[in-house]
Amino acid sequence: MSDDTTTETTVDPVKLDLSHVEATPGSPKPTSILTVDNVRRRFGGMTAVDVDHLEVEAKAITALIGPNGAGKTTFFNLLTGFDVPDQGSWTFEGHSLGGKPAAKVARAGMVRTFQLTKALSRLTVMDNMRLAARNHPGENMFASLVPPLWRRREVEVTDKASEILERFNLLAKADDFAGSLSGGQRKLLEMARALMTDPTMIMLDEPMAGVNPALVQSLLGHIQALRDEGMTVLFVEHDMHAVRHVSDWVVVMAEGRIVAEGPPESVMNDQAVIDAYLGAHHDTDLGDDSLLDPAILARLEEEEKKR
Numbered sequence: 001m002s003d004d005t006t007t008e009t010t011v012d013p014v015k016l017d018l019s020h021v022e023a024t025p026g027s028p029k030p031t032s033i034l035t036v037d038n039v040r041r042r043f044g045g046m047t048a049v050d051v052d053h054l055e056v057e058a059k060a061i062t063a064l065i066g067p068n069g070a071g072k073t074t075f076f077n078l079l080t081g082f083d084v085p086d087q088g089s090w091t092f093e094g095h096s097l098g099g100k101p102a103a104k105v106a107r108a109g110m111v112r113t114f115q116l117t118k119a120l121s122r123l124t125v126m127d128n129m130r131l132a133a134r135n136h137p138g139e140n141m142f143a144s145l146v147p148p149l150w151r152r153r154e155v156e157v158t159d160k161a162s163e164i165l166e167r168f169n170l171l172a173k174a175d176d177f178a179g180s181l182s183g184g185q186r187k188l189l190e191m192a193r194a195l196m197t198d199p200t201m202i203m204l205d206e207p208m209a210g211v212n213p214a215l216v217q218s219l220l221g222h223i224q225a226l227r228d229e230g231m232t233v234l235f236v237e238h239d240m241h242a243v244r245h246v247s248d249w250v251v252v253m254a255e256g257r258i259v260a261e262g263p264p265e266s267v268m269n270d271q272a273v274i275d276a277y278l279g280a281h282h283d284t285d286l287g288d289d290s291l292l293d294p295a296i297l298a299r300l301e302e303e304e305k306k307r
């Protein structure tokens, strides 16, 4: 047997050591790449996001968790320019991005993934990648008007897309419709699309949702590889196993506020976190890797009986 045989192995994650960072909501980070202040978003009479202060450590994997309706997606939308806050400011790499439109945020290097829409599902995998390159800082008006320049640019984009697709084991699917991909492959494509714009920070919206458990390990490996290459990762996730396995730091939201922060091992046992999930337990899939110990589960059952 040749020694270049590749086998799928489960590698224990190497975490960044953030144990010296204070585990309290809004705690200062040694190298904050994203700093958020006083961000509020109300819908009618309801405050969906109410974040006093948050710092996200550069070149680390930060998970944003919280029960359904905690405000995670709204917060993501605000930070990436897809929604506008009632108040608040934030800086990314020292530049103010508060209230800036999505394209500008992406050009600054903060890029979020998107679930494949119906329209994107009808395009091929390669066309999805090409489309994602549109926001690239290299895309300028002048080049797009001069045929030799745009032809050269097109070759560059295709080469880059092929390279990224290969990395995510999707190159063989380049000409397939994106809609024909499996749940896990779609998630890989979402990540691959985001990489077309060379982000400094990648924001993943539920990267494990709908992914076959067999592919979860591989997806986690890709997320870790991005961090290891120096990218900052912020992701929203409900899968507690994935959060525990891959994150260097966990931020917990409940009712729009940040209620806890810390390394995954300790934050999962934080009373504020357990209470936050208990408050909304009816929708929370806690799975085998539950946040809850038997005593809390018993309490939950009691609550359920009283309903």
Ligand SMILES: Nc1ncnc2c1ncn2[C@@H]1O[C@H](COP(=O)(O)OP(=O)(O)OP(=O)(O)O)[C@@H](O)[C@H]1O
Pocket (backbone or CB within 6 Å): 043, 048, 066, 067, 068, 069, 070, 071, 072, 073, 074, 075
């Ligand atoms: N466009 C909107 N109009 C009115 N209410 C909204 C809107 N978007 C979000 N909300 C409300 O804001 C609150 C926060 O929602 P959000 O989707 O941000 O929570 P979440 O933490 O991402 O939840 P989930 O984990 O279920 O996705 C919810 O009560 C939601 O109903």
